[in-house]
Amino acid sequence: MTFTPLPTDEKAIATIRTLAADIVFKSNSGHPGMPMGMAPIAHLLFSRFFTASGKDPKWINRDRFVLSNGHGCALQYIMLHLLGYNISLDDLKSFRQLDSKCPGHPETNHGVDGIEVTTGPLGQGFSNAVGLAIAQANAAATFNKDGAELFTNKTYTFLGDGCLMEGIASEAASLAGHLKLGNMICIYDDNHISIDGDTACSFTEDVEQRFLAYDWHVLAVNDGDKDLAAMYAAIEEAHKVTDKPTLIRLKTTIGFGSKIQGGAGTHGAPLKADDIEQVKTKFGFDPKQNFVVPDEVVKAYGEVQQRGSKAIEAWNKVYADYGKKHSAEHAELQRRIEGKLPQGWESALPTFKPTDSAVASRKLSEGVLAKLAVALPELLGGSADLTGSNLTRWGDAVDFQHPSTRLGDYSGRYIRYGVREHAMGAIMNGLNAYGLHIPTSGTFLNFVSYAVGAVRLSALSKHQVIWVATHDSIGLGEDGPTHQPIETAGALRAIPNLNFWRPADGNEVSAAYKVAIESRNTPSVLALSRQNLPQLEGSSIEKASKGGYVVKEAPGGKADIILVATGSEVAISVDAASALKENGINARVVSLPSWHTFEQQPYEYRLSVLPSGQPILSVEVYSRVGWQAYSHVQHSIDRFGASAPAGALYKKFGFTPEVIAEKSQKIIAHYKAQNIKAVSPIELHAAFASE
Incomplete structure (x- = not known):
């Protein structure tokens, strides 16, 4: 023309x-x-x-x-x-x-x-825009x-x-050209x-x-x-x-x-x-x-x-005819256009017993993704050149590639983002904005920092994207402080409408995915461990889906101290509670995998988990930033990590049951000696918020 x-x-x-x-x-x-x-x-x-x-x-x-x-x-x-x-x-x-x-x-x-x-x-x-273009190409290859x-x-x-001039554009343009x-x-x-x-x-x-x-x-x-x-x-x-x-x-x-x-x-x-x-x-x-x-x-x-x-009128006629000739595809497409999840999809989430083997939460995530990929056709996965470490690719996944490359095709649901975390985050926003996909992607937690500009816009724009952020702490070990996130969690938790998860076992990993999939207007970051984590006796998907819960109750429900932790430190805190019990001290242990989800629970529930009456000690191998909202004292790491095996690092920085038990005893003694009334930060915040 x-x-x-x-x-x-x-x-x-x-x-x-x-x-x-x-x-x-x-x-x-x-x-x-x-x-x-x-x-x-x-x-x-x-x-x-x-x-x-x-x-x-x-x-x-x-x-x-x-x-x-x-x-x-x-x-x-x-x-x-x-x-x-x-x-x-x-x-x-x-x-x-x-x-x-x-x-x-x-x-x-x-x-x-x-x-x-x-x-x-x-x-x-x-x-x-690259994400919007990928989404269209995938939709066309899937439904046309x-x-x-x-x-x-x-x-x-x-x-x-x-x-x-911005580097993110170079990353995105490079990938768009490749695709x-x-x-x-x-x-x-x-x-x-x-x-x-x-x-x-x-x-x-x-x-x-x-x-x-x-x-x-x-x-x-x-x-x-x-x-x-x-x-x-x-x-x-x-x-x-x-x-x-x-x-x-x-x-x-x-x-x-x-x-x-x-x-x-x-x-x-x-x-x-x-x-x-x-x-x-x-x-x-x-x-x-x-x-x-x-x-x-x-x-x-x-x-x-x-x-x-x-x-639009012409398209609607084609779509109606499509429904007559391809009823299954039409029903699937209509469900996705309406933003509905498949009925019973959550039954794909695996559950775990305390007798099950200890497994790294990144490995647990791999198992969940494999099941969700079948239950949720709208899931569009990927990773930033760390597939073998993030464990983000399910067994029979097809790569999203131009057919001419013979590496996959446009109907593929796994994107090889390359070392382009910032563009990956922005592309996921475009994928979700198209209206038919729930994108996931993987990198190390520390490298989500490369993409914070895009993550912030995910939250502001209410895009449902899911970051699979592995190697979540000093527990990754020998790669050292350049790779070990200390402040990253604090920065991400501070972003409004962003759900940061740090699950402690298999049930909590399933719960994190459950809430992330159901949160249609909220992005999620799942911080996952490299080291093996035991399956906790008191955990369940239902409990963890509330963002925080009592994982181990004190005998008779009467605690001298509350230990609240996330991720790998929950099991350490449970062991610390056992050590305290040997000295006649009762401790409640609370797992708090998601502050964002916990804050959405009723006040009465939150106060029942972290009540007034006894001091609360938080245990997490990150900066203490933000923990004042849930604890009176923080056991944290406010310096960069080091290069060594994970066990040696946990011992070096005092994240052992013995150190936590000893610190707990000192806190109890201090509160008693000073006659300090331990008012829960939950209650204290509510009191000021009502003024």
Whole structure:
């Protein structure tokens, strides 16, 4: 097809530019330059190529759009308004204000349709788009049939120099090229401006050659300000390449039309009032009117909306026919579209008895994943080049690879992420955002730190992703302090809406997966041991699913001290309780594998687990950060570890039953001598919270 200009094209582009100027000026905050510079390509993409509709914004085969350079979100809000999504002119006028539908960067799950992922931190959106593209390719390979192509959508991404400077983008682009994701089209806003000014000061690489080296299809358009025909031809050519992702380098002028166009002054600050007036005059608008959308532009975009609605109607007919011919696949797909779990899936979770062998929790996780892979077809696993250590790949798993590699195919459910933890985290966010998958991935717990930017966005965006984070402590041994996480748990526990699990035995591992699978709006990190852990006498999936429970009760229920621990330290605390008993001291032992889940339990239950009346000692081979919420005294490690066998390290740092028993006795003696009333931190927090 060739480009056919419409009489409304120039007016629509001018409308986008003037709205961008008005929006940022009214809020006195934001970035008008990028929206004004990318207005032509935005108009062209959405009016000619993009297939979706605000009338059915969750249609599963809709094209996906990701604004990776999210500071220019005024552009996305404008396009959603013009396309009939649930953003009004009044919403645009409240840009960046409290409780606005139009926050300072795009946010999914914020009440606005058409925002697929949360962007802002640069490079994240581009990497999310790789996940969206993988999800589409997997869905197509899984469900498409001859004569019934249910999944045909493209993923489009806008990105800028800042995105390309972030290392996460390199990781994601490298993987996308390897996977030959021909359903992904990225448009690079090459405007040569970043916050510091001209990119000549810091970013002079040849981006086209870089992406060619990643095995991408690369195109260039040197006039992104006016040459609609060239832009159209580039996107049209991108559509024809099905075995490579496409990058279109689009040369634009930031802040096009303003007095200071092409300069950094338009990047992150409103234009001056007189400049906005001359912009409007230049583009044929009344300089004294604000937030104007001409009738002919409204009509033109109304026709675009109708095109999207007709595409959905046609797809629905194909889907209905698909249901008649392929009833099993249709039922499975419909279940996943509705976000429902298979009935009885939890019966796949293994249970354990105290007489069962001691097993590393990473090995226990492997067994759970093998069963869940059968029970949950939506599970899409993977690992960051540590499959043999993370034990994340189930026996008959097929790798997600382009068929030409003969290493797997697109229906495969195991992704080889390579050594790319940060991109892996962001890609998982995109996988989940597509709407059909629950992604899991593995790395060492310490290396989740590489990906915290993506993990934080998982929690903010309410993406259900599951990190299998093995080698969870100094218990990994000889690899030493570079690999032994000390502060990582504290950092992850501090992220709102992130569920950090550190299970102590097999039942707790099953419980961690149970809660993670059922938590449709919460990401999870499962910290798993390298060393063997005994199966605890007092554990069960039901108890552990509450996040914290009494694993060993004091005789008669009367404790002199409570030991609360996680992971490998629970069994050590049980042994410490036995040692205390020999000295006539009674101890209750509490396992607290998930603080997040425990906090969701009723106050009465939490207080029953950690009651007032006796001192509480926490035992964990991490930093003490955060334990003050559950204990009076902390037995922790507030320094880096060392390189040695695990047993030697536990002895060196005092994590033995004997040391914990001795410390417990000193704590009891101190509380008695000082006549200190041991008020549970649970009760204390509730008292202050009620004020």
